[in-house]
Amino acid sequence: MADDTEQSIDEIHDDARFVKQKRNFDIKRVIVKIGSSLLTNNGRGLDRTAIYEWAKQIAKLHNQGMEVLLVSSGAVAEGVVRMNLEERPKKLQALQACASIGQMGLIETWWSALIQHGVHSAQLLLTHDDLSNRRRYLNTTGALTQLLDWHVLPVINENDTITIDEIKFGDNDTLGAMAAAMVHADLYIILTDQEGVFTDNPRNNPDAKMIRQERAMADYLFDIAGDGGKLGRGGMLTKIRAGRLAAMGGCPTVIVSGAIDDVITRVVDGEAVGTLLTTNDTDKIIARKQWLAAHLRMAGTLIIDAGAARAVIEHNKSLLPVGVVEVRGDFDEGDVVEMVHQDTGERLAVGQVNFSAPEARRVARERTEQFDRILGGSEERVVMVHRDNLALSI
Numbered sequence: 001m002a003d004d005t006e007q008s009i010d011e012i013h014d015d016a017r018f019v020k021q022k023r024n025f026d027i028k029r030v031i032v033k034i035g036s037s038l039l040t041n042n043g044r045g046l047d048r049t050a051i052y053e054w055a056k057q058i059a060k061l062h063n064q065g066m067e068v069l070l071v072s073s074g075a076v077a078e079g080v081v082r083m084n085l086e087e088r089p090k091k092l093q094a095l096q097a098c099a100s101i102g103q104m105g106l107i108e109t110w111w112s113a114l115i116q117h118g119v120h121s122a123q124l125l126l127t128h129d130d131l132s133n134r135r136r137y138l139n140t141t142g143a144l145t146q147l148l149d150w151h152v153l154p155v156i157n158e159n160d161t162i163t164i165d166e167i168k169f170g171d172n173d174t175l176g177a178m179a180a181a182m183v184h185a186d187l188y189i190i191l192t193d194q195e196g197v198f199t200d201n202p203r204n205n206p207d208a209k210m211i212r213q214e215r216a217m218a219d220y221l222f223d224i225a226g227d228g229g230k231l232g233r234g235g236m237l238t239k240i241r242a243g244r245l246a247a248m249g250g251c252p253t254v255i256v257s258g259a260i261d262d263v264i265t266r267v268v269d270g271e272a273v274g275t276l277l278t279t280n281d282t283d284k285i286i287a288r289k290q291w292l293a294a295h296l297r298m299a300g301t302l303i304i305d306a307g308a309a310r311a312v313i314e315h316n317k318s319l320l321p322v323g324v325v326e327v328r329g330d331f332d333e334g335d336v337v338e339m340v341h342q343d344t345g346e347r348l349a350v351g352q353v354n355f356s357a358p359e360a361r362r363v364a365r366e367r368t369e370q371f372d373r374i375l376g377g378s379e380e381r382v383v384m385v386h387r388d389n390l391a392l393s394i
C-alpha cells in the first residue's frame with residue numbers, strides 16, 4: 001500500500017491489487033486467536049460446531065508438521081451463559097468467577113475437538129506481566145518451547161481469575177501478539193466476527209469498505225478502529241495495536257472472519273481473505289521503540305554522563321558502558337531500564353539493557369577491552385543498550 005497520507009480512506013479499500021493476489025507466506029509457526037463473539041455464537045453458549053470446524057483445520061496444519069498455537073477467548077462469555085446471567089457482570093469478583101466457570105467449558109471443548117484428530121493440547125493461562133517481566137518471560141518461553149518440541153498444541157488464555165487489569169480490559173488480541181513475538185511466529189491470525197478491518201466500524205456504517213492490505217504501522221488505522229460488540233472486549237482497536245506488537249517481532253497479522261469456510265487453512269495457504277497487516281525491517285524497529293516508550297514500569301536506572309547523553313540523543317548511537325556513571329536497581333539482562341542525565345536528572349531514554357544489574361555495575365565506566373577481564377570470560381556484549389532497543393523520551 002502506498003503512503004497512507006497520499007490516499008483518502010475511501011480509496012484505501014478492496015484494492016484490486018490485493019483481491020486476487022496470493023500472499024507469499026512461508027509459515028512454520030502460526031498463532032491463531034479466536035475472539036469471544038465468535039466462540040460463543042453471540043451469547044448463545046460455546047459454538048461447538050464452529051469450534052470443531054476450526055479444530056479440524058488447526059489439526060490439519062498441526063498434523064502436516066506446522067507448529068500452531070491457539071489463543072482462545074470466551075471464558076467470561078461462556079461463564080455468563082452457564083450462570084444464566086443476562087449480561088456480562090460489572091463486579092470484578094463476578095467477572096473472575098465467570099471466567100473460572102467458563103474456562104472449564106472452553107478447555108474441555110478444545111481438548112475433545114482436537115483429540116479427535118489425534119492432536120494433544122495443553123492449557124496455558126497467562127498474564128501480561130508473565131510476558132513483560134524478563135524472568136517470567138523466559139520461564140514461559142521454556143514451557144512453551146517444550147510443548148512445541150513434544151508437538152503438543154498450546155491453548156492460551158488470560159489468567160482472568162488472578163488478574164485485575166486484564167479482566168477489566170480483556171485483551172487477548174495483545175496476549176496473542178506477545179506470544180507471537182515470544183515464539184517468533186511467522187504469522188498471527190486473528191479470527192473475529194467481521195470480514196476484516198473496514199474503513200469504519202461496519203456495525204454502525206454500512207458504507208464502510210474493507211481494507212485488503214496495509215502496513216501494521218500505518219497510523220490512520222487507529223482513527224478508523226472502533227469498539228467491539230457486547231461480548232467481545234477490545235474491538236478493532238486492540239487488534240490494530242496487536243498487529244503493531246506482532247510487527248515488532250517481524251510477524252505479519254491477518255484479521256479475518258472466522259465464519260469463512262476453511263478460513264485458517266486458506267489464510268495459511270496465502271489466499272487473500274481478510275486484512276493483511278504487513279511489516280518490514282524498518283517498521284520492526286519503529287514498533288520496538290514504540291513498545292519500549294510505552295513501558296511504564298522500569299526495572300532500573302542507568303545514570304549517564306554528558307558525553308553519553310550527546311551520543312544517544314544527538315547522534316542516535318548505542319549507549320556504551322563507559323558513559324554509565326551509576327547503576328540503580330536490580331534488573332536482569334533484557335529488562336527495560338531508564339537512562340537519566342547525570343547533571344540534570346532528566347530521563348533521556350528507555351531501553352532494553354544487555355547486562356544484569358551486578359554486571360552493569362562492574363562494567364560501568366569501563367572500556368570494552370576490559371570486559372573479558374572484569375566479567376571473566378570471552379565477552380561478546382559490547383554495548384549497554386543497543387540503539388535499536390532504545391527509545392528517546394525527549
Ligand SMILES: Nc1ncnc2c1ncn2[C@@H]1O[C@H](COP(=O)(O)OP(=O)(O)O)[C@@H](O)[C@H]1O
Nearest residue numbers: 035036037192198200226228229232233235236
Ligand atoms: N474499522 C473496523 N473494522 C471492522 N470492525 C470494527 C471496526 N471498528 C470497530 N469494529 C468492531 O470490532 C468488532 C470485533 O471486535 P470484538 O467485538 O472485540 O470481537 P472479538 O471477540 O473477535 O475480539 C466488530 O464486530 C466490529 O463491530
Ligand SMILES: N[C@@H](CCC(=O)OP(=O)(O)O)C(=O)O
Nearest residue numbers: 036074075076170172232233
Ligand atoms: N480472557 C477473556 C477474553 C478477553 C478478550 O480478549 O476477549 P475478545 O476481545 O473477545 O477476544 C475470556 O476468556 O473471556
